Amino acid sequence: MNLIPRLDAQKLTTSAWYDHTPGENKLELIDGQACWGGVERDRLLMALLYNIGFEHLLAILPRESREILHHLCQEDTFLDAREKVTTLADPKVKIALDILDRYLETSFGEESQSLRNTVRMITDLDTIERIIERILADNSIDEHIDNVKALVQSEIAKSLPGILPGDY
16 A cells, blocks of 8 residues: 655554555664665654644744754755645645545445555646536445546556656
């Protein structure tokens, strides 16, 4: 399962927690490295960032760390990330994403988690509105999560050509 941290905190499912915590949820410090370092540590960090959100992260980071992060975000290599954060600052985009996310979670539960993570990458309000309109127009959508997946894949292919259907 691919967790995508956002500005706001997100709840973790039990299965996502177990997927992202190492060795029976036992944390170890080996030679100064949490969880042996590497992949296990990174997976745990992603789960924690997903769960607290960037807004809270920035609130608890020391000023020096925030300044370093700010400097890194000014570099050209972070241009795409800055553009997405700016777009997510649009309250209409956030509201539309929240509505779509709640619909998917309520209708399909945990099995929709990877689809919900993919939907959260969409930053274009028109794309989100098209998805919502087509879902509302489909009277049998509760019986066909595959229709929703195909719809999201189609819209992402149009607006985010670099993301492949297998990426989520």
